[in-house]
Amino acid sequence: MQLAQKTAEEAGELLRRTQKKGFKVELKGAINLVTSADQKAEALVVARLKKNFPEFGILAEEAGKSTGPTNAPAVWVVDPLDGTTNFAHRLPVYAVSIALWEDGKPVLGVVYHPALKELFWAVKGGGAFLNKQKLSVSRTIDPNAALFATGFPYDLRESRENNLDYFSAFATRVRAIRRMGAAALDIAWTAAGRFDGFWELKLFPWDIAAAILLVSEAGGKLSDFEGQPLGLETRNVVASNGRLHNFILQVIEECRQKEASKINREQ
DSSP: OHHHHHHHHHHHHHHHHHHHHOOOEEESSSSOEEEHHHHHHHHHHHHHHHHHOTTSEEEETTTOSEESOTTOSOEEEEEEEEOHHHHHTTOSOOEEEEEEEETTEEEEEEEEETTTTEEEEEETTTEEEETTEEOOOOOOOOGGGOEEEEOOOTTTTTOSOSSHHHHHHHHTTSSEEEOOSOHHHHHHHHHTTSOSEEEESSOOHHHHTTHHHHHHHTTOEEEOTTSOOOOTTOOSEEEEOSTTHHHHHHHHHHHHHHHHHHHHHHO
8 A cells, every 4th residue: 555655646746847857748649648647657666566566467557468477466457647638738637547456346445636736535434534634425314405526438429328408407407517537537537526436438447446445434425326335347336425326326227217218219
């Protein structure tokens, strides 16, 4: 945990410095960016983790694949810059995410928000914390009093499954929805009680690997869109304070049924 925390903070400060000095931006897709800052931060994190725990595997976003021993007892899952588009536009909503998974379960997670120097961290069975303050999810029960968070997939221009229908359905049933652009922070802020619930589709392992442990250790609930437990390969994610979890799943199911009916009519 000490290594993960220190490494996340070092990578975060590297990002802050790089943002001031300037960086290169490339396209991985029509609206999917990668910057030289992503690559520098990932190189720093991977080097630190390999040096200290060479027996562990590493799954990092920019590398896009696992490295390390094939029989590794555990794997680090790294997102060196979650919220790249925000970073590229100098919007201070981005994070460094580092998690350690063992036997298909998270055992520690760190999400660092450099702009506010907020370090979210959790150990399996040991609670979730923001710096030194213990975290607890919100106690909101009424959807009308709830603040939710979500995001949109990079293929929203090409795919029908783009979250716009879910967003529209929730927008008229909750107090408000925020689209911050960094899933790891959205989930961490759910653990901290700032958001009451979160849903998003087409996420990747590095988006969720650290943050979901924060929610479970803060007393919240997590699942896929069908209500099943999460794994590293889960793409569609729901995180909540627990009290609103079934409500979120019900709205998602209603939207799915409407979309299925629409497709049937078109056929």
